[in-house]
Amino acid sequence: MIQRSLTLFGGLFCLILLMGWVMGMPFTSSRLVEAAAYALIALGLNIQWGYGGLFNFGIMGFLMVGGAAVTFISYPVNPVFWGSEGPMMLGKALLAFAAGALLVYAARKSDRIGITGKWKMALTVLAWFVAYVFYRSQLDPAAAYIESAAGGGWIGGLGGHPVLGWLFGGVLAAGIAYVVGKICLGLRTDYLAIATIGISEIIRALIKNMDWLTRGTLTVSPIPWPTPLPQEFQAGGMNIANSLLGARASYLLLALVVLGVVLWLISRAYAGPWGRMMRSIRDNHVAASSMGKNVTARQLEIFVFGSVLMGIGGAMLVSFVQIFDPSSYQPINHTFLIWVMVIVGGAGNNWGALFGAVLMWLIWVVSEPLSKTVFEFVSSWSTQFGWGAIPEIEARSAQMRVFVLGLVITIALRFAPKGLIPEVVKRET
Amino acid sequence: MTELIFFTNQVIISGLVLGCIYALGAIGITLIFGILRFAHFAHSELMTGGAFIAFLLASAFAAWGIVTPIPTGFVVLPIAMVLAAIMALGIDKGFYAPLRKRGAKPVTLLIASIGVTLMIQGLIRLFFGAGSYSFFEHEPKEVFRFDMAGIGSTRPLVITEPQVLMILVTLVSVLALHFFLTRSRLGKAMRAMADNADLAQVSGINTALVVRVTWIIAGALGCMAGTMLALDVTLKPDLAFNIILPIFAAAIVGGLGQAYGAIAGGMLIGFAETLAVFNWTMLLRPLNAILPDWMQLPPTLALVPTEYKLTVAFVILVVTLLVRPTGIFKGASS
Amino acid sequence: MPLIELKHVVGGYGGAPILNGVNIAIEKTDIGVIVGPNGAGKSTTLKAIFGLLKVTGGTIDFGGENIANSLPDKLVPKGLSFVPQEKNVFTSMSVEENLEMGAFTRTDDFSSTMEWVYEMFPVLREKRRQPAGELSGGQRQMVAMGRALMSKPTLLMLDEPSAGLSPRYVIEIFETIQRVNKEGVGILMVEQNARQALAFASKGFVLASGQNRFTGTGAELIADPEVAKSFLGG
Numbered sequence: 001m002i003q004r005s006l007t008l009f010g011g012l013f014c015l016i017l018l019m020g021w022v023m024g025m026p027f028t029s030s031r032l033v034e035a036a037a038y039a040l041i042a043l044g045l046n047i048q049w050g051y052g053g054l055f056n057f058g059i060m061g062f063l064m065v066g067g068a069a070v071t072f073i074s075y076p077v078n079p080v081f082w083g084s085e086g087p088m089m090l091g092k093a094l095l096a097f098a099a100g101a102l103l104v105y106a107a108r109k110s111d112r113i114g115i116t117g118k119w120k121m122a123l124t125v126l127a128w129f130v131a132y133v134f135y136r137s138q139l140d141p142a143a144a145y146i147e148s149a150a151g152g153g154w155i156g157g158l159g160g161h162p163v164l165g166w167l168f169g170g171v172l173a174a175g176i177a178y179v180v181g182k183i184c185l186g187l188r189t190d191y192l193a194i195a196t197i198g199i200s201e202i203i204r205a206l207i208k209n210m211d212w213l214t215r216g217t218l219t220v221s222p223i224p225w226p227t228p229l230p231q232e233f234q235a236g237g238m239n240i241a242n243s244l245l246g247a248r249a250s251y252l253l254l255a256l257v258v259l260g261v262v263l264w265l266i267s268r269a270y271a272g273p274w275g276r277m278m279r280s281i282r283d284n285h286v287a288a289s290s291m292g293k294n295v296t297a298r299q300l301e302i303f304v305f306g307s308v309l310m311g312i313g314g315a316m317l318v319s320f321v322q323i324f325d326p327s328s329y330q331p332i333n334h335t336f337l338i339w340v341m342v343i344v345g346g347a348g349n350n351w352g353a354l355f356g357a358v359l360m361w362l363i364w365v366v367s368e369p370l371s372k373t374v375f376e377f378v379s380s381w382s383t384q385f386g387w388g389a390i391p392e393i394e395a396r397s398a399q400m401r402v403f404v405l406g407l408v409i410t411i412a413l414r415f416a417p418k419g420l421i422p423e424v425v426k427r428e429t
Numbered sequence: 430m431t432e433l434i435f436f437t438n439q440v441i442i443s444g445l446v447l448g449c450i451y452a453l454g455a456i457g458i459t460l461i462f463g464i465l466r467f468a469h470f471a472h473s474e475l476m477t478g479g480a481f482i483a484f485l486l487a488s489a490f491a492a493w494g495i496v497t498p499i500p501t502g503f504v505v506l507p508i509a510m511v512l513a514a515i516m517a518l519g520i521d522k523g524f525y526a527p528l529r530k531r532g533a534k535p536v537t538l539l540i541a542s543i544g545v546t547l548m549i550q551g552l553i554r555l556f557f558g559a560g561s562y563s564f565f566e567h568e569p570k571e572v573f574r575f576d577m578a579g580i581g582s583t584r585p586l587v588i589t590e591p592q593v594l595m596i597l598v599t600l601v602s603v604l605a606l607h608f609f610l611t612r613s614r615l616g617k618a619m620r621a622m623a624d625n626a627d628l629a630q631v632s633g634i635n636t637a638l639v640v641r642v643t644w645i646i647a648g649a650l651g652c653m654a655g656t657m658l659a660l661d662v663t664l665k666p667d668l669a670f671n672i673i674l675p676i677f678a679a680a681i682v683g684g685l686g687q688a689y690g691a692i693a694g695g696m697l698i699g700f701a702e703t704l705a706v707f708n709w710t711m712l713l714r715p716l717n718a719i720l721p722d723w724m725q726l727p728p729t730l731a732l733v734p735t736e737y738k739l740t741v742a743f744v745i746l747v748v749t750l751l752v753r754p755t756g757i758f759k760g761a762s763s
Numbered sequence: 764m765p766l767i768e769l770k771h772v773v774g775g776y777g778g779a780p781i782l783n784g785v786n787i788a789i790e791k792t793d794i795g796v797i798v799g800p801n802g803a804g805k806s807t808t809l810k811a812i813f814g815l816l817k818v819t820g821g822t823i824d825f826g827g828e829n830i831a832n833s834l835p836d837k838l839v840p841k842g843l844s845f846v847p848q849e850k851n852v853f854t855s856m857s858v859e860e861n862l863e864m865g866a867f868t869r870t871d872d873f874s875s876t877m878e879w880v881y882e883m884f885p886v887l888r889e890k891r892r893q894p895a896g897e898l899s900g901g902q903r904q905m906v907a908m909g910r911a912l913m914s915k916p917t918l919l920m921l922d923e924p925s926a927g928l929s930p931r932y933v934i935e936i937f938e939t940i941q942r943v944n945k946e947g948v949g950i951l952m953v954e955q956n957a958r959q960a961l962a963f964a965s966k967g968f969v970l971a972s973g974q975n976r977f978t979g980t981g982a983e984l985i986a987d988p989e990v991a992k993s994f995l996g997g
Contacts, residue, residue, distance in 0.1 A: 055536065187750055189536050190468040194677050195750050198743035201674060205740045332550075336543055343540060395558050403551025409544035410524055413537060614867065617856070621864045624853040631813065631847060633839025633868040633914060 005351055005421050012359055019362065023369070026241065029248040030320075035361040036255035037316040042341045042357035043262060043350060044309030050348035050423065051270065052302035053282035054185065057193040060334035061200030062173045062307050064207050064326065066314025069172045070165030071157060071220050071324040078156020086151045086212075089142035096138035100131025146212040154215045162226040166258075166315040173311025174304050176203070181303040185296065200335065208326040221323035227251045255316060262309060267350055278302060279348075332402060337364060340409045346419025355421055363408065364401055371400035430582040432712045438587050440707050444700040446592050446661060449599040452695025453654035454669070455679035456606065456688055457647030463623030463686035464643045465525070467538040472651055472676070474549035475517055476669035479652025480659040481553060482516075483509035484562060491567040502564045502660045503594050509656060510649040517648025518641060520545055546670070553666045561665040591660040602653065603692055606646070610688060615642055623686050675702070675742035682749045684756030693757060698742050705732045705741040766791045766825070766918055766949045767812070773820030774811045780819065781807045783973040787951070789966060791917060794940065794950040796981060798957040798994060799970035805953040806848065808970070809920050812951075813845045814838060825918070840868045844916035848923045851907035854896030858887050861895050861906050865913030873913060880909040883942065901932035905939070912943065919943065921952040925960075937963065958995050961985050969994050 020028040041063065048054045081087070107127035110120050145151045184195045207214050214220070227250040233243035269275055281288040281295050289295045318324050337360065345356020375397055379390040390396070412419070454476055461469045486505035490497070497504045524545050528538055571590035609616040615638070622629040622639045630636050655669050669676075679698045683690025710730040717725055733741060749756065765788040775781040782804045789795045797805045810816050811831075812823055818831040826841055835845070844865075853861050862880060866873040881888040884905040890898060895906050904924060911919055924940065925933040933956060941963055944950050954960035961967050964981030969990055977990050984990045 183747065183751060187754065190539055191681070191750055191754065193539060194468060194674070194681065195747055198674055198678070198746050202740050202743050205737055209734070209736045332547065336547065339540065339543065392558060396555055399551055399554035399559065401551075402547050403555060406544045406547025406549075406551055410541060410548065413533075413541050413544065414527060417531075417533070417537065614863075617860055617863060618867055620856060621853050621860075624855045625850055628847065628851060628853065629864070630835050631815075631845050632864050632910065633836050634864065635836045635867075 001424060005355075008355055008420055009351075012355060015359075015362060019366065023366070026244045026248070029245060029252065031362065031365050033248055033252045033255055033320050034317060035358045036252060036259055037313045037320065038338070038341065038361050039354050039357040040255075040259055040262060040316065041310050041313035041338055042345070042353045043259075043266065044306040044313065045338050045342050046306075046347060046350060046353035047266060047309070048303055048306035049342060050353065051275065051278045051282065052299055052306075053189075054299060054303055054306075055189045055193045056196050056303070056306065057335055057339075058180070058196035058198075058200030058203075059310055059338050060329050060331055061196075061203035062177070062310035063314030063317070063334050064200075064203055064329050065173050065176055066166075066169030066311035066316075067318035067324050068207055068214050069169035069311065070162060070315035070318050071214070071223055072155075073158050073160040073165035073168045074162040074224050074319070075157025075159070075220060077159045078152045078154065080150075080152030081146065081155050082152075084145075084151050086142065086146045086155065089138075089145055090155075093135065093138040093142050096135045100135050103127045103131045143210070143212045151212070154212055154218075162224055162315075162319045163254075165319070166226075166312050169311040169315030170308040171311075173307045173314075177304045177307030178300070181300040185299050185303060197331070197335070200331075204326065204329055214324070214326060217325075217327050219323055219325040223319055223322045223324060225251065225319060225322070227254055251320060258312070258316070263350060263354070270350070332405070337405060340405055340412075342419075344408060344412045344416075344419060346421040346423060348423030349419070349421050352419050352421035352423070356419065360405075360408070363404065367401040367404040368397050371404075372397035430577065430580050431584050432714060434577050434582040434584045434586055436707075436712050438584070439711070440700070440703045442588055442592065444703040445596060445696075446699075447702060448696035448699025449595055450654050450658045450661075450695075451672070451676050451679045451699050452692045453599060453602065453650045453657075454672075454676040455683065455691035455695045457651045457654075458676060458680045459683065459685055459688060459691040460619070460623075460643050461647050462680070463688075464619065464626075464640060465529070465538070466626075467535040467542070468677070469542050469647075470539065470673065471520070471542040471545040471549065472647070473669035473673035474546050474553075475513060475520075475648050475651035476655030476658070477553060477666065478516060478549055478655070479509060479513035479648070480655035480664055480668055481557065482512045482652065483656040484564065484659065484664055487564055496568075499594060500564065500570070500591055500660060501568065502591070502656055503598070506598075506653060506656055510652045513652030514645040514648040517644040517651070521640070521644050550666065550670065557666060559666060561663040562659075563663050564660050589661075591657070595657045595661065598653065598657070602650065606650075606688065615639070619643065671739075674746070675739065678742045678746035678749075681746060681754075682756055684758035687756065687758040690756055690758030698745060701745055702738050702741045706735045706738045707731060764827075765789060766793075767951070768824045769808070769812070769821065770824070771821040772808070772811055772818060772823060772831070774807075774816055774818040776816055781973050782811060784821065784975075785811075785970065785973065786975050786978075787968055789918065789949050789951055791947065791949045792944070793965045794944050794963060795952070795966040795968065796957075796960045796964035797951070797953045797968045797970060798961065798984075799976070800994065803970040804973040805970055806922050807973070809845065809922055809951070809953060812920065813843065836868065839914050839916075842915070842917035844911040844914055844919050846907045846911045846919070846921045846924065848926055852895040852898075852903050852910070855894060857892050858895055858898070858906055858909075859891040861910050862887075862913050865910035868914055876913055876915055880912055883912075883939065884909055901928055901935065904928065904932070904936055908936075908939065908943070912948070916948060918949040918951060921950070923953055923955055925954065925956050933959070958985065961995075 016028065016032070019031075041059065045056065045059060048056045104124070104127045107120070107124045110123050115123060146155060147153060180196065180199050184192055184199075187195060208216050210216065211218065225247075228247060230240070230243040230247040233246045234240065238246065270278075277288070277293055277298065281293060281298055285295045341356040341360040342353050343356070344360060345354065346352025372393060375390050375393045379393060383389045454472060457475065458469055458472050461467070461472070483502055483505055486509055487501040490501050490505060524541055525538055528541055573588050573590065573593070574585040576585050610620055611617070618629065618634045619639050619642060621632070621634060622636060626636070629639070659668060675698050676695075679694035680691050681694070682697055683692070683694030708729050708731050710726045710728060713726055713730070720726070767787070767789050769785055769787040771784045771786060772782050773780050773784060785804065785808050787795065787797075787808070797808060799805050807816065811818050814832055814834045821831070822829045823831045825843065830838060830841070853864060856864070862877055866876065886902060887905055887909055890902065895903060898906065908921070908924070921940070924936050928936065937959065940950055940952070952960070961981035961984050967979055967981045967984040968975060969977040969984065977984060977987065979987070985995070
């Protein structure tokens with residue numbers, strides 16, 4: 001088992017070296033930083049699915065939340081907004097929100113004063129409606145004002161350190177995961193999948209359209225780095241190639257430190273009583289709950305933990321590319337890709353998830369240039385035979401990676417359903 | 430009256446059209462869930478793939494110079510449905526059947542269906558690029574305008590020819606499906622297997638045949654839904670991928686495994702989406718005359734902004750899962 | 764030649780075998796009853812005959828051929844029918860549709876068979892448009908038996924037909940089984956109400972640990988003091 005893992009990781013290392021040699025070090029180093037962030041996200045899913053058996057199809061939503069969080073914390077302050085009436089109006093909207101929440105809460109408790117059954121139901125629906133209208137009546141003008149020139153366009157950032165933003169991404173993801181988990185975790189697996197995918201779409205629609213908060217499709221850039229940028233290295237007298245490498249290496253180092261700490265923590269937890277309990281809940285939650293384990297609370301815990309890692313990973317990705325573009329988020333790239341990473345690597349095994357994340361990310365990024373090369377080769381060959389060239393090679397090869405992703409997952413499910421580095425099942429001897 | 434006609438154009442017709450498409454897609458999803466017990470995500474690709482098959486056939490017709498009195502898309506639809514059914518059978522044989530044979534859990538099949546989604550999506554984009562196509566490049570899209578001046582409306586009632594045909598075709602298919610499920614031997618066997626697969630096997634029902642029939646119906650109806658959607662708007666590689674969640678919402682709201690529930694759910698989601706983004710001021714504007722000045726209606730009075738249209742389906746979905754997970758027609762429980 | 768003959772059948776669900784050599788022979792005129800303690804492999808024997816689990820050794824002769832590991836859709840047309848213990852009706856379908864499903868493998872006109880079933884269970888005729896899920900436990904059992912008879916079987920297998928029924932219905936079901944047998948259908952059933960069932964059985968099989976312990980007529984087994992002591996509760 002260990003030998004197999006070492007061989008696989010050795011192979012992966014050789015693949016990275018090969019990639020560095022063919023595609024150049026600057027390209028490869030960038031991809032490695034992203035791979036580290038994806039590894040963190042894959043670990044989050046591995047906790048949820050591999051440890052807890054929770055089917056989270058809403059990963060994209062958590063990545064977006066993390067990205068929005070780091071943008072908010074680390075982007076420079078927007079003085080126009082803070083100098084305008086925007087904050088005041090937002091405060092009013094917040095109060096309206098609180099009042100609405102109170103109203104709904106009161107309606108839900110109306111059985112205390114003798115309103116029950118259908119009447120309570122009707123009252124609750126009415127309370128939701130009134131609260132919604134009231135909140136919208138306050139928020140809409142505030143949003144319109146802030147989005148105008150007088151309001152500064154959007155609220156801007158806080159100018160904090162990006163690492164704080166990563167943490168905030170984790171916290172925000174945790175909060176959302178808590179609400180989502182409270183709502184959905186009682187559902188059967190396939191319903192949970194559909195519910196989480198639905199919630200992630202709601203999150204995407206909100207972040208994309210709340211221009212006053214996130215700038216929406218106008219995108220935010222440049223988002224600062226936690227480590228020195230290449231420009232700062234150049235200011236120190238370094239040439240461009242080296243400055244790129246140096247900057248990315250330091251970012252990678254920071255990402256690896258985060259990844260290492262997380263991996264160490266969850267490996268320890270998983271080997272201990274907590275991990276045993278989680279596995280027992282995953283394998284037979286009826287038996288586990290009859291043993292006196294609070295299954296729902298534990299599942300919620302694991303859902304929140306996993307989502308924190310997704311939030312942090314999502315924040316790291318946004319910091320690295322320096323731009324937050326809500327319309328660049330797609331279920332294929334940000335939910336299904338992560339699933340393929342974990343399934344191919346080996347659900348339930350952290351090293352497997354780690355391996356799968358790096359391998360799949362590399363496959364994902366090289367499949368476009370690789371298919372382009374193949375297409376060009378075939379095209380020149382077919383031209384020679386007089387069959388004409390393949391049209392629009394660029395556009396077509398860009399689409400190949402989706403096909404490759406589908407192919408990899410179907411092959412993996414068929415021939416290695418437990419993944420390349422499967423979960424180690426310990427047996428009492 | 431103008432307001433009422435506007436309401437009909439904006440809500441009743443578009444809600445009905447959207448509802449038809451959702452219903453046809455949701456029937457396939459709900460039947461597959463009933464028989465094979467897994468959420469088939471790749472249904473979107475059966476729809477998109479079917480639409481592209483129909484498009485290729487329609488283009489071929491146009492190239493051969495065949496002119497048809499109704500839009501070619503509808504003429505080639507039966508052939509496209511047969512081809513799409515074959516495609517669905519092939520997908521099952523190639524990807525799901527081996528996993529079922531191994532005794533894989535429904536979750537594994539669900540993930541496999543994601544894999545199939547990605548592969549077909551990739552292939553379609555590989556061959557057709559990411560652009561959009563129209564069925565009406567070689568023929569005009571006829572628009573019927575009924576003058577409603579007779580009942581005092583300044584606006585005409587507007588409906589396109591594909592929309593009329595779409596509603597008719599859906600009605601016919603739903604009736605045909607109803608008779609198939611309640612009158613035919615195989616249809617009853619399908620309901621039996623959805624009800625209790627083990628007992629169906631014990632009764633001597635050829636379950637492999639029922640599975641094949643399920644894929645045929647799902648593929649054919651998916652192709653119909655996809656083609657009609659493409660006829661109403663435009664054909665693009667992510668045509669159905671974007672609406673697969675509202676379709677799932679329709680199937681769940683109706684009760685997974687319940688064919689009639691899927692139809693009701695599809696209509697419900699279709700109308701909910703159009704009603705939620707409808708600007709009520711357009712309908713209620715005459716009230717401005719009797720309302721006091723401080724209560725004049727704002728220029729836009731919609732429940733949710735247009736950009737959140739798809740979100741409506743997700744909210745209904747989540748609320749259904751919370752309040753009544755078995756759906757309105759009591760489908761599979763959670 | 765017996766209607767069905769199991770010779771030294773070995774089988775299970777893939778792990779260790781549950782059946783370790785079961786021998787059973789039934790004539791067309793017989794009512795065979797399998798009794799034994801929990802986990803003896805009684806229901807498993809029926810499932811093995813019906814191809815619902817893997818038979819790894821021995822033979823099952825039915826109608827002159829070895830049917831071991833054949834699937835139900837092949838066995839039902841040959842004249843074999845099975846009523847499972849639980850979930851043995853299609854709850855969302857009407858009584859009549861349930862019966863039709865029993866005749867799925869038949870291509871001829873089965874209306875006379877349906878008439879025959881309705882004569883045997885008159886209450887089902889009254890309720891033929893009702894969903895089977897709305898019927899009482901005893902009536903459901905009748906639907907289940909009726910469904911199994913719709914294929915005109917020569918051998919009807921029942922897995923604990925009296926389970927969960929009130930004593931009045933138990934007697935009624937047992938009477939119906941005897942009536943079906945008189946109409947020319949061989950019966951092989953598993954029963955927990957061992958003493959009651961053996962009383963009308965022409966053949967009895969006591970299984971323990973997946974093997975035959977005692978074989979004889981029902982009366983012989985009831986009379987055997989050892990069987991009575993170990994398996995019939997004194």
